Amino acid sequence: MKRTFLSKRNALLSSANISWGVRAFIFALIILLIRLIAPNFFWFVFTPVFNSANTLTVQSHSFLQGFNDTAVLASRNEQLIKENSALASENQALSKKIASIIELFSSAQTISNGILAGVVARPPESPYDILVLAAGTDEGVKVGMEAFGIGGVPLGVVSSVTDNFSRITLFSSSGINTSGWVGNNNLPLTISGAGAGIMNASIARSAGIAVGDIVFVPGPGMLPIGTITRVDSDISSPSVSLRIQPLVNLFSLSWVLLRDTGI
Numbered sequence: 001m002k003r004t005f006l007s008k009r010n011a012l013l014s015s016a017n018i019s020w021g022v023r024a025f026i027f028a029l030i031i032l033l034i035r036l037i038a039p040n041f042f043w044f045v046f047t048p049v050f051n052s053a054n055t056l057t058v059q060s061h062s063f064l065q066g067f068n069d070t071a072v073l074a075s076r077n078e079q080l081i082k083e084n085s086a087l088a089s090e091n092q093a094l095s096k097k098i099a100s101i102i103e104l105f106s107s108a109q110t111i112s113n114g115i116l117a118g119v120v121a122r123p124p125e126s127p128y129d130i131l132v133l134a135a136g137t138d139e140g141v142k143v144g145m146e147a148f149g150i151g152g153v154p155l156g157v158v159s160s161v162t163d164n165f166s167r168i169t170l171f172s173s174s175g176i177n178t179s180g181w182v183g184n185n186n187l188p189l190t191i192s193g194a195g196a197g198i199m200n201a202s203i204a205r206s207a208g209i210a211v212g213d214i215v216f217v218p219g220p221g222m223l224p225i226g227t228i229t230r231v232d233s234d235i236s237s238p239s240v241s242l243r244i245q246p247l248v249n250l251f252s253l254s255w256v257l258l259r260d261t262g263i
Contacts, residue, residue: 114148115139115258117166122253128196129173131156133256136164141258146219148257149248154217154225155256168256171217171225172197172246180217180225182242183209191215191225191244197251199226199244205233215244219261 117135126132135141145158147168156170171178176193182203189201203209211231216222230243 115141115145117141117256117258119253119256120165123197123251129156129170129193129250131168131170131250131253131256133166133168133258134164135258136162136166138163141166142260144260145258146261148219148223148259149253151247152219152223153246153248154219154223155246155248155250155253158258166258170197170246170250172199172250178217178225180215181222182215182228183207183213186216186222189215189242191217194243197246199246201242201244202239203242205238205240209240209242215242 115135117133117139119131120134121130121132123129131147133141133147141158141161143158143161147155147158149155154171156168156173156176158166159169160167169176171191171193172195173193174195178191180189180191180201181187182189182201185207187203187207187209189203191199191201194200199215201215209228209231211228213228214224215226215228217225224247226244226246228242229245232241232243
C-alpha cells in the first residue's frame with residue numbers, strides 16, 4: 001500500500017516536471033517567434049516605461065536642484081545684507097565727516113589762510129595730548145602753526161612735521177603753559193596743561209570765578225578754549241585752583257584747521 005502511494009506521487013511529480021518543461025519550451029518558442037517577426041516589439045512595449053523613469057529622474061533632479069538654488073540664493077542674500085550694512089555704516093561715517101568739515105569751514109573766520117587736515121591718530125591711539133594729522137610740509141604745514149577745532153576752538157600747536165604728517169601738542173599736554181583770560185571781567189591767568197585733556201590754572205579767591213565760566217586764549221582776538229568744571233580752594237590760601245575742560249572732545253576729532261597765528 002505504501003509502495004503504491006509512493007509510485008503514484010513519483011508519477012505525478014514526473015508529470016508536473018514534464019508539464020513545466022513543456023510550458024517553458026513553448027514560452028521560449030513564442031519569445032523567439034516574436035523576436036524574429038517583430039524585432040523591436042520589446043522596445044516598443046517598454047519605451048513608455050523607460051520614458052517614465054527618465055522623466056521621474058529629471059523631475060527629481062530638478063526638485064533637488066531647487067533646494068540647492070534656494071540655499072545659494074539665501075547665502076547670496078545674507079552676503080548682500082552684510083554688504084549693505086557695511087555700506088550704510090560707511091555712508092553714515094562719511095556723512096558725519098562731511099558735516100564736521102562743513103561746520104569747521106563755516107565757523108572759521110579766516111579759512112582762506114588755513115590748512116584743513118584730517119586726524120589719523122588721537123588718544124588713546126596716540127600718546128595722550130598728542131594728535132597726528134595727515135598733512136605735512138607738502139601741504140604747507142610748519143612748526144608753530146596753531147590747530148583749531150570746530151567753532152574755532154584752539155587745540156594746540158604743531159610741534160613736529162614731516163613731508164606728509166604733522167604732530168600736534170595739545171594745550172592740555174603736561175608742561176605747556178598758555179596765557180588766557182577768564183570770567184566776565186576777562187581776568188588774566190596762566191593755563192597749564194595737566195595731561196589727559198585737562199588744564200589747570202590758579203586765580204585770586206576774590207575774583208569770584210565759578211564752575212561754568214569760560215576760559216579764553218588769544219588767537220587772534222579772544223577765543224574760547226575751555227570751561228571751568230571744578231574750583232578747589234583752601235581757606236589758608238588767597239587763591240583757588242581751577243580745573244578746565246576743553247570745549248572740544250579731543251577723543252572724537254576728525255578734522256582740524258591749521259593756521260599761522262604769529263603767536
